[in-house]
Structure formats: C-alpha cells, structure tokens
Amino acid sequence: MNEALGEGGIARDITVDSLIRAMGSRLDLRFVHGEHSAPERKLVGTDGDDLPLAGHLNLIRPNRIQVIGDFEARYIDSLNPQQRLDLILEMSRAGTTAVIFAEDTCPFADMPAAPQAELPLILCSSTSSHEIIALLRYFLQQRLAHFEVRHGVFMEILGIGVLISGASSVGKSEVALELVSRGHRLIADDAPEFARIAPDIVRGHCPALLQDLLEVRGLGVLNIRAMYGDSAIKSGKYLRLIIDLRDHGEPSPVPDDRLNGRRGEINILGLRIPLISLPIAPGRNIAVMIEAAVRNHMLHMQGYIAGDDLRARQRRQMSGAAGEPLYHHAAPTTTVTHPDPES
Numbered sequence: 331m332n333e334a335l336g337e338g339g340i341a342r343d344i345t346v347d348s349l350i351r352a353m354g355s356r357l358d359l360r361f362v363h364g365e366h367s368a369p370e371r372k373l374v375g376t377d378g379d380d381l382p383l384a385g386h387l388n389l390i391r392p393n394r395i396q397v398i399g400d401f402e403a404r405y406i407d408s409l410n411p412q413q414r415l416d417l418i419l420e421m422s423r424a425g426t427t428a429v430i431f432a433e434d435t436c437p438f439a440d441m442p443a444a445p446q447a448e449l450p451l452i453l454c455s456s457t458s459s460h461e462i463i464a465l466l467r468y469f470l471q472q473r474l475a476h477f478e479v480r481h482g483v484f485m486e487i488l489g490i491g492v493l494i495s496g497a498s499s500v501g502k503s504e505v506a507l508e509l510v511s512r513g514h515r516l517i518a519d520d521a522p523e524f525a526r527i528a529p530d531i532v533r534g535h536c537p538a539l540l541q542d543l544l545e546v547r548g549l550g551v552l553n554i555r556a557m558y559g560d561s562a563i564k565s566g567k568y569l570r571l572i573i574d575l576r577d578h579g580e581p582s583p584v585p586d587d588r589l590n591g592r593r594g595e596i597n598i599l600g601l602r603i604p605l606i607s608l609p610i611a612p613g614r615n616i617a618v619m620i621e622a623a624v625r626n627h628m629l630h631m632q633g634y635i636a637g638d639d640l641r642a643r644q645r646r647q648m649s650g651a652a653g654e655p656l657y658h659h660a661a662p663t664t665t666v667t668h669p670d671p672e673s
Contacts, residue, residue: 344473346371346428346451353469357457362436364451371427371451374474383474384466386459392424395466396450399459403435414438418449426450432459476599477525483544484522484534484567486515487624491534491567493522494620496575501610503546505575508617510544515564516554519544524569526599535566571604571627572596573620578611589637591626604630 347368350359361368373383373394382388384395387402398406406414418438421429428451431437436454455462482495483506494502503519510516518536527533542555542563555563574583584594584607592607606623610616626636 344373344470345369346373349373349466349469350453353465357462357465358455359430359453360455362431362438362452362454364449368451373427373470383470384463386463389420389424392421392426394425394427396421396426396429397459397462397466398429398431398435400433400435403431403433403437407435407437409437422449428453430455430462432457432462472525472527475525475527477523478599479521479523480598481521482572483519484517484536484569485509486517486564486567487621488514488628490570490624490628491517492620492624493534493569493572494575495572497577499547500575500577501616502575503544505616505620506544507546507552509620510554510558510562512617512621515562516542516544517564517567524598526601530601532569532599532601532603533566534569569598569603571606571624573623574605574607575610575616576607578609580609582607582609587637589640590635591623 345368350361350368353359364371382391382393384397385393387396387398406417409417414437429438431452431454434454434456436452438452480493480495482493483502484491484493485506486492487509494506496502506516506519517534518540521537521540522534523537524532524534542553544552544554546552576582582592584592584605586592592609594605594607595602596605597603604627606627608616608619608623629636
C-alpha cells in the first residue's frame with residue numbers, strides 16, 4: 331500500500347522489480363531475460379485495461395503475468411524457432427508483462443531480435459504453477475485493493491478490529507491509551523489505511539510513517555511499542571466495528587433506541603460496517619463503555635440482543651406464559667457457554 335496512488339485509491343506503480351523483491355525468495359523466482367528492465371516494467375497499466383493479473387498461459391484473454399507449467403513448456407519446446415518467435419511476439423502484443431516458467435522449465439533460451447522494451451520479461455521457478463498463481467493472486471490482490479484513509483484510532487479490542495472515530499480533540503487518543511493499558515492492542519493512530527481485500531472483508535493497517543506511534547494531547551507523541559512492549563501493537567486487522575465518540579449534546583448520526591442503543595451502519599469501500607455512537611460527558615469511563623460496546627456487539631453477532639430479550643420477557647409476562655431460563659434464545663442455543671448456576 332505504500333506505492334504511488336492512482337485514481338480511485340489503487341496502487342499503480344507496482345513493478346516487476348518490486349514483485350521480485352517481495353515474492354522472489356518465497357517463489358524461487360530467477361530472471362532468464364530482461365532483468366535490467368524490471369524496475370521500469372509496471373504490472374498495472376494506466377490505459378484503463380482490465381487484463382487479469384496472473385494465470386496460466388492464455389492468448390485470448392492474456393494475463394499480465396503468464397505462468398507456464400510443465401505441460402505447456404513441453405508443448406512450447408516442441409515448436410520450431412519461427413513458431414516460438416510468433417508466440418513471444420503475440421504475448422508482447424497482447425500486453426503480457428512477464429512470463430514465469432514453473433518447475434524449472436524454460437524453452438526460451440534465446441529471445442527474438444526485437445526491442446527489449448516490447449518483449450515480456452522471462453523468469454523461471456522451481457515452484458509448481460498452481461502455487462505460483464495462488465500466491466501471486468493473493469499478493470497482488472492485497473497490494474492492488476481499493477483503499478481509503480479514515481480519521482481515527484484503529485485498535486484490536488477483545489480480538490476484533492475496532493475503529494474509534496470522532497471529531498478532533500474529542501479524546502480518541504486518550505481513550506486508546508487507556509485501552510492499551512487494559513491489555514488491548516494499537517494498530518494505527520490518526521490515519522489508518524483500510525483496503526477491501528475480499529468481497530466481504532475490509533482490512534486496516536498502519537502506514538509505515540506512523541507505525542507504533544500514538545499522539546496524546548499534553549504528552550506529545552508516544553512510542554507504544556517501546557513503552558508497553560510488542561504485545562501492545564498489532565500490524566493489521568479486519569475492520570468489524572466502528573465506535574463514534576460524540577459530545578453528549580451533539581446529535582447522533584444513527585437513531586437512538588433506549589433498549590438497543592445508538593446502532594447503525596456506515597459504508598466503507600462499498601461494505602456496510604456496524605457503527606455504535608457513544609455519547610461522552612465528564613465522569614463517564616469511555617474505555618469501559620467501549621469494552622462493553624464491543625462485548626455487546628459480539629453477542630449481537632452470535633444472535634443475542636438484550637433489548638429483544640427484554641421485550642420477549644415482557645410479552646411472556648403479560649401473556650402469563652411460563653418464564654424461560656436467562657439468556658435463552660428462540661433458537662436452541664445459548665450465548666453463555668457455562669452460565670452461573672446461582673444467577
């Protein structure tokens with residue numbers, strides 16, 4: 331995500347050279363032809379094309395990175411020199427940036443006498459073609475995902491990713507510091523980056539410039555890793571909840587339900603993320619409220635809603651029905667694995 335940005339929050343300047351530096355040792359990638367031009371060869375075009383990024387050899391809908399396995403390599407090896415020349419030039423015209431021969435097969439010992447900039451780079455690997463494609467797609471999906479920067483403090487609280495948002499000077503960093511002291515982990519302060527890495531997943535992480543740092547008014551910039559240790563820092567997390575801190579007298583962005591609280595959703599990168607609006611006022615322990623909000627949200631994800639439980643109890647009492655055990659669902663499950671027998 332630290333590459334230069336194109337329109338729409340997409341990293342555009344991913345070159346073959348940066349790919350080799352990131353994945354070369356994992357995939358055992360070695361250059362056969364074109365190593366000197368790798369730093370200038372980009373994997374994503376600027377002309378709006380929608381070529382797939384990585385896959386098996388395909389000349390009808392070519393990939394930016396064509397991966398050739400042992401079966402395809404044996405076929406290419408059986409071609410005469412003119413047919414090989416036609417094949418490499420066809421891949422060049424189709425927009426192929428690089429060709430990776432898997433399982434240490436490489437029939438292209440010599441390249442055509444054509445301008446080097448027009449020809450795809452040739453690499454070989456001892457890894458199988460299926461593993462190369464799987465890892466390349468995962469890597470490129472992460473690096474090329476749409477992303478945006480959101481103002482707030484991103485933390486791991488009780489095992490889930492929570493973005494604490496709110497206006498400047500509302501106290502986000504102070505409550506984040508208290509949460510860290512209570513055993514939760516800081517991911518990013520002020521400007522966390524969020525990327526949609528899958529159809530239903532938004533992942534947040536910290537820009538390299540702000541790694542481990544938290545600014546608290548009156549204390550300045552604090553290095554949380556140096557102060558609290560490695561366990562106080564998390565590199566990234568899926569975004570599951572947003573907690574919006576607002577002044578007690580400020581209108582809530584979501585409806586206020588006395589039983590279910592101020593709950594709603596917000597759109598981030600095309601996904602609806604749950605949002606809880608917490609009113610802050612002098613004397614309120616916001617860290618404890620955030621912990622309670624996260625625990626309650628985890629119960630919501632399991633299907634238990636305390637407000638609905640109270641309504642059901644009222645209906646049963648009004649109808650004269652027999653009482654049910656505490657925490658009981660309409661479905662035959664309980665949200666408390668081992669309930670207190672004396673409660």
